[in-house]
Amino acid sequence: MTKNTIVLGTWAWGDNNSYFGNNYDEDHFRPVFDAAIAKKLTFFDTATAYGNGGSEKILGDLMQSVPRNELTISTKFTPQMAPATDNPVQTMLDESLKRLGTDYIDYYWIHNDADVEKWTHDLLPVLKSGKIKHVGVSNHTLSEIKRVQEILAEEGFKLDAVQNHLSLLDRSSEKAGILDYCKENGLEFFAYMVLEQGALTGKYSVNNPFPAGSVRAQAYNDKLPQLTDLVDKLSEIGKKYDLSAAQTAMAWALSKDTFPIIGVTKVNQVEDAAQVAATRLTEAEVKELEAVAAKINVDTTGSWEPNMNE
Known part of the structure; x- marks a missing residue:
């Protein structure tokens, strides 16, 4: 892939009002998907775990309107959801392929x-089937990444990418x-939660917190007071490029030579992402952004994430 590619995240698609506090249906996402294609943003990241297959199903239905070879699709095997079959990885992949309406996955x-x-x-037999173009690991430490490489290399395969939490x-x-x-x-790094699920966008503040009852509210509402200075700095630097605070946070991730995964649920968010793809911060x-962020004593590590220092 070309560096400075923005990936569109679908974690909130098919959410059904649990994690993100929305219950958008497929019709809501149709114009979002269409806007992405129009802006030539054709890389989508999903997972079986997102909405328990709901995200894959919505994406799969929408992507039937576009030639498959014009899209790059990324989805995931989640160990905690492994079915009780002879090869859970194969089973979950087959279910993902069915929901997505495709016969191969670009990044698994x-x-x-x-x-x-x-x-x-357990991934090895699946790789031998030829249904996966690139293999990656998410939420793995450096020592674990190296071990995965060793296991894959023993069978003639290689690790292509890492997907971990990365933000200011x-x-x-x-x-x-x-x-x-x-x-x-030569591994591609995909950065997720670049916007900290909206906390670095400027949309949410002490006076306008995350929706009550959502997991985001529990994770971020008590941290919003500490984030004010950073959001202000993002807005200040962004003005030089006609970017919002959210777009500037995305541009920061691009500056790290990563592929930022930007969650999109609205057309304007797609348009924002497209504008960022052409921007380079000095x-x-x-x-300057990192200096301001370093003064903020907040921990946004997800409950599912390992200690990266181990």
Whole structure:
């Protein structure tokens, strides 16, 4: 892939009012998908775990209007959802293929590091089927990434990508040396939660918190007061490029030579992402943002994420 590619995330598609606090149906996402295609943003990231297959089903229905070879589709095997079959990875992949209405996946990920030895080995027969173009790991530490590479190499396969949390508030993968390792070893790094699920967009504040009852509200509402200075700095730097705070946070992730995964639920968010793809922050601006972020003592690590320093 070309560097500085923005990936559109569908974590909130098919959410059914649980995690993100929305209950949008397929009709809501049709114009969002169409806008993405019009803007030549054709890389979509989903997972069986997103809406328990709901995200894949919506994306799968919508993508039938576009030639398959014009799209790049990423989905995931989640160990905690493994079915009781002879090969759970194969079963989950087949179910994903059916929901997505396709016969291959461009990027297939082991969603977390629940059991690196077991699930990496169980992935091998699936790779031999030829239904996966690129294999990746998500929420893995550096030592685990290296172990996955060893297991795959024994059977003639290679790891292509890593997908971890990376934002101005969580640079643990960078500090643990994972970004540098990826650059040195030809692995693509996909950054998720770049906008901290909306906390770095400027949309939410002490006076306008996340929807009550949502998981986002529990995770971020008590942190909003500490984020004011950073959001203000994002807005300040963004004005030089006619970017919003959210777009500037995306541009920061691009500056790290990553593929930012930007969650989109509205047409304007797609348009924002497309504008960012053509923007480059200066090294000084990147350092200025990181200096402000470093003063904020908040932890946005997800409950599912490993300690990257181990």
